[in-house]
Amino acid sequence: MSERAVPFHCAYCGDTNLWPHEAQHGAWECRDCQRIFSVKMIGQLRPEGVVR
Numbered sequence: 001m002s003e004r005a006v007p008f009h010c011a012y013c014g015d016t017n018l019w020p021h022e023a024q025h026g027a028w029e030c031r032d033c034q035r036i037f038s039v040k041m042i043g044q045l046r047p048e049g050v051v052r
Helices: none
Strands: 018-020 027-030 035-038
Touching: none
Parallel strands: none
Antiparallel strands: 018 027, 027 035
């Protein structure tokens, strides 16, 4: 996930009550399920059958 992207739902409970977690850059806290998480983009998949 880039620094500009923002998660819209909690990765655990699916709620939208998310806030940036101040103690760690790139982390988000869900104030409904009381979890802190971060999301990392690893890469993109190529469509099957496409050779580059």
